[in-house]
Amino acid sequence: MLHYFINSSIIWLACLLVYEGLFRKVSFHQYNRLYLLVGLLGGILIPLANFHIVKTASNHTLLDPITKIYEIKKTAIVNQVTDLSTSPQTAQVDESQIFWWMYFLGVFVGLLFIAKEVFALCILYKQGRKTKESGCLIVETGKMHTVYSFSNIIFVSSKADYTQNQW
Numbered sequence: 001m002l003h004y005f006i007n008s009s010i011i012w013l014a015c016l017l018v019y020e021g022l023f024r025k026v027s028f029h030q031y032n033r034l035y036l037l038v039g040l041l042g043g044i045l046i047p048l049a050n051f052h053i054v055k056t057a058s059n060h061t062l063l064d065p066i067t068k069i070y071e072i073k074k075t076a077i078v079n080q081v082t083d084l085s086t087s088p089q090t091a092q093v094d095e096s097q098i099f100w101w102m103y104f105l106g107v108f109v110g111l112l113f114i115a116k117e118v119f120a121l122c123i124l125y126k127q128g129r130k131t132k133e134s135g136c137l138i139v140e141t142g143k144m145h146t147v148y149s150f151s152n153i154i155f156v157s158s159k160a161d162y163t164q165n166q167w
Helices: 001-024 029-048 064-086 095-127
Strands: 129-133 138-139 148-150 153-156
Touching: 001 029, 095 153, 129 153
Parallel strands: 138 153
Antiparallel strands: 129 138, 148 153
């Protein structure tokens, strides 16, 4: 399970780096959203795929070294368990526990950032002046920021900042 979370995180990090490098300043927001959604789904689904069926020319799977590492680790764990059963118990911290704590700390910090942004968005929505226009809800916040949207809600600082042609 830890292996799945690590692979997902690596895929999402790679997708985020590609997004930051290539797509952040592109003004086609629908394509940006599509890329981010595909990256999210890829991070969920790709680690579930079984790549052991890929064979090389010498009839070895590409993941043989990884499989060998897991077998060695299993053997070491079995030996360690049998050694522990014969020796007195000592408090040990398993390295997978450290990874789990680090992973959940990252998830917690990420959720805090998301909650902060959602809270700020709700405040802007609640305090802003709302008008309907062309099937969209326009929220004038009165604060300086770039224009952004969420679903059919468009947040602008003020309509007065734009000429009729720009609007």
